[in-house]
Amino acid sequence: MNYPKECWYVAATSDEVGEGFTARRIVDRPVVLFRLSDGSIAALEDRCAHRPYPLSAGHREGDLVVCGYHGCTYDATGRCVRVPSQDNPPSGAQVRAFRVVERGPFVWVWTGTAGGERLRPPPSTPWLQGDGWSSVGERRDVAANLLLLHEHYLDLTNVFEMHPELVPPGIEALPPLEEVEVSEVSVSYTRELPKAPLAPWEAQVSGLDSAESYGRKETGAFVTPGLHKQTYTITGSDGPELELVRTHGFTPESSGATHVFLQISWRGTAVAPDAGTQLAAVFHEMANRDIAVLETMQRCLDEDTTPRRYFNVKADRAAVRARRILTSMVEDERGPHHP
Ligand code: FES
Structure with missing residues (x-):
């Protein structure tokens, strides 16, 4: 790895992120971005927690993301809230959610250590x-x-x-x-x-x-x-x-x-x-x-x-x-x- 990971990077432009999925590799991680019903943007690791399958290949159900393989469903914080084949999801079933800041035309994302972003905001533009x-x-x-x-x-x-x-x-x-x-x-x-x-x-x-x-x-x-x-x-x-x-x-x-x-x-x-x-x-x-x-x-x-x-x-x-x-x-x- 020859670039810093602990850094805010631009994930997309505002107009690229809508109701559909925007999938992008950022800092060697698969990331999926989508816009929630309140207009804010969610960014999740683009891998189902059940099997190695991209969430971006699934579909939206309101603000939830439904995996296109077995239907496991995630909220915008990355928590698995539904597994169709059983009553409750396994405890701790989760994908990582990334912090996002939308400013002007840029959607900034933090994929570094969770919590590290609080020490430094994205640069002002x-x-x-x-x-x-x-x-x-x-x-x-x-x-x-x-x-x-x-x-x-x-x-x-x-x-x-x-x-x-x-x-x-x-x-x-x-x-x-x-x-x-x-x-x-x-x-x-x-x-x-x-x-x-x-x-x-x-x-x-x-x-x-x-x-x-x-x-x-x-x-x-x-x-x-x-x-x-x-x-x-x-x-x-x-x-x-x-x-x-x-x-x-x-x-x-x-x-x-x-x-x-x-x-x-x-x-x-x-x-x-x-x-x-x-x-x-x-x-x-x-x-x-x-x-x-x-x-x-x-x-x-x-x-x-x-x-x-x-x-x-x-x-x-x-x-x-x-x-x-x-x-x-x-x-x-x-x-x-x-x-
Ligand atoms: S791989 Fe996503 S639900 Fe099974």
Whole structure:
């Protein structure tokens, strides 16, 4: 296991969870999510306690879940309340129920040690919950490890090779990271770009005058193992004209696969009426290229029979810190309390 288990991760987006079952592998566990009659969301281990059969292959009976094999029935807390072939369920018959928090477009789940979630709530994401912001999003499943994803999105110097058409005209290289802030559990960086005209996508989305030059400020943050946040602000002479936030919910499915919950949020002075459609298309194509590289790196790692050492450059500073934090979190969890 090379990712932390004691962590809130995004299990689904709100609109994915309804009356039917949403089954997903999270932190190497089968989980089934469904919405209860009061509108809240339940998350249960997706395995019947009677035999190894997924509850998601059964059906709902009100707020109860009926297993599709012999009909054992569970309530939303995971307690078995009915066994059709006998009067009472065996004592202690139960599947695990996971804590869930629904916030903005994300449904967070805690699959770590029961009770551990009380010590740390899921990260707050006010920009995904209105306050002048609009958002669009999508979910991707990536055959790459969580750490590769965090490192990739903490170093954007790959844009010149991977996404050259997105770079503002005249910018030949990204300036060095101005500030890398590190706490015990998070890393963030800031970088400012010299004034430059708008790239075609920036002009289409922002509604700004293409004849002008603008500054850009970019920040990236490893907030938790389950959340990466990047901001991109286009600034004119009167201040910020267009603010973008790219949010990635990263949720390990297994050590070689990660669910990615991508949200693009924006607000600005003159944004185009179809900004959402345009941004969704731009960032979808970016994600396609990112995923191709990430999955190739994972294949290279899998093929290497002996571990290799790769060199680091200055632009890797934030990524290297994030790797250290993740590694030490995993080592802490392997301590005496988490064998
Ligand atoms: S396997 Fe679920 S009821 Fe038997």
